[in-house]
Amino acid sequence: MFLLIQWAWGLLKLLLRYNSNISWYHMNCTFIWFIAFFESILIRKWTIRVIVFCTTAMVTEFMYIMLRDLKLNVREIHSRKPQLYRTRISEEFRDSNRLILVTSDVSTRGVNYPDVTLVIQAGVPPGREHYIHRLGRTGREGKSGKGILLIAPWEEYFLKEIHDLPIQKAPVPQIDQEMKQKVDDSIKIVDMSIKEAAYHAWLGYYNSIADISRDKVMLADLASRFGVSIGMEKPPTLFRKTAFKMGLKGVPGIRIRK
Template sequence: MIFFNRFDQYPLSPLSLKAMKEAGYETMTVVQKATLPVILKGKDVLTKAKTGTGKTVAFLLPSIEVVVKSPPTSPDNKRPPFLALVICPTRELANQAATEANTLLKYHPTIGVQVVIGGTRLGLEQKRMQTNPCQILVATPRRLKDHIENTPGFATRLKGVKVLVLDEADHLLDMGFRKDIERIISAVPKERQTFLFSVTVPEEVRQICLIALRRDHEFVNCVHEGTGETHQQVRQTHMIAPLDRHFCLPYTLLREHIMDNVDYKVKPAPIADPDDNLLFLKVIVLCTTAMVTKLVADLLGELNLNVREIHSRKPQSYRTRVSNEFRKSKGLILVTSDVSARGVDYPDVTLVLQVGLPKDREQYIHRLGRTGRKGKEGEGILLLAPWEEYFLSSLKDLPITKSSLPAIDSETVKKVQKALCHVEMRNKEAAYQAWLGYYNSQKMIGRDKDRLVELANEFSHSMG
């Protein structure tokens, strides 16, 4: 099989290639180069690839080719078939895939993309799919199942699917969507082409492959031995500090990070306050729960930092707006829960700061993957309390090193304590409850309830 380096060396639609060129896609990434010739031959593929390697284009571009080559539907058909179905584990990933699809479809005005995700009104989605072209449907599993069961004619439209994509398959299964995926697979035709993309290929993913992929499917491994599970251009460090420093430290680390990045220090207007420098910082701060995320976002906001927050307690319209704003920004701090931990493509993130214990090793790796994307450099810092240090044993094969704590002067401590006093008490109470629930679910910590309560009180004191 011949592998080319450029998209225009393949028999793709000229209109697709024109949109690709305008979007800056000319030279292929490793995953695109490895999968495109296989897919264009009509094969099913299981692709193992890291996030940030261009896999969204790798499955969208050939999906669009299938739609382009399909005969047009009769205008009299009130329920035209969906031709390509893309399943994503989270709303953010689904929205991101749809945005990318619209970029590639710039010169295909008759081809439409629709998104169906939780957090939006079912009736609104039903109306949108009925009144607008929809050959490519991007969905989260539960909402798709809702439409299969509650939207008239929806199941019939699925019978036209020619391409099925399961993105982040390992994450779909981690989130408990196996039965939903099996239901979706049974709702689409057996005669179809299927692309399954996954960062890891555990046993559960292999089991889904048995029912989703044809026997002669090809396995494309873009994570080769020796390359590691994390991007090599990302510098990883961890810090161990008592909980009473876990609010001062993120603020101090953000200030240090801006001093190390001269590109962010240039400001067109005179600098009245040193903190204004931080407006040109693009960082993701990841927290353990939605309410702890809100607490940290409130605190950094009180400290006059340019902060946005995303978590499951925010309405979907807000999450989509903030996600788009952060994606386009040159200098924002996004404080988020794990809804942004996997797959979401935020360009040019220079630092990922993880505050508190990740759920597991895989979650640490996925969180870290928000920086160092598309070959760019990045930095990851993991901030743990002394009693969380055991987690590091699960990362011993990763290039993560211990870093000394930055000096925190008394003025900074006073400034953070004053800011904490301005955070609403109800938000602190909600953060305390969420914190207690999260660490109760961590076996190494939650099994000793007396110790857990002591630690929760320590967290409470750290909030002032």
């Protein structure tokens, strides 16, 4: 059985390596830059369907609110939405043109969306297999597609996991001052409860990734920076029990609820 699995995985790698239908790219940037990037550089150029994968359900919701406020034609799907809602949005995305779907990993497997032009992964995926399955939403039935992985500099370790795949580093486009201001204005209108939930989800997600969570002080600092980038003056508090379970009790930068 082990040899069979090993053979199948080797075959999959071989097929992916020579799949000329998909162009693979990665860029290094901060979280909020993702949003400006979507609006000012990419979305205007893609005429069919775009899928944006986010790290967690609450980060997905935050991203959706931001892109919606920027007047983009966007929908959201994640695990916090009821099944009937997800089914309706999924059908709308399948039947519509020029639509952006912001989603968590609930759209990774078992879903077939025709004519997806572009797959964007905002933040490091949980692993190599997730990265490949997400990218598999485009380039189907002999049609061409593009995949872009947007990662922060401290997430570059993931590139070692996919070093044998044909992924290229793409230059980071410039974002003009007007676009930066639009993003800043959009951040201000997002309810603080959404921002706090996004912070907690972000912290929990990256705490589950060994390459990042082994240095708890660095993790707390990165979480604080994420909070600032989404318009929070200081990180929200954690329940003492939650902080203890996450190994974050007593870590500088982690605030405990009294």
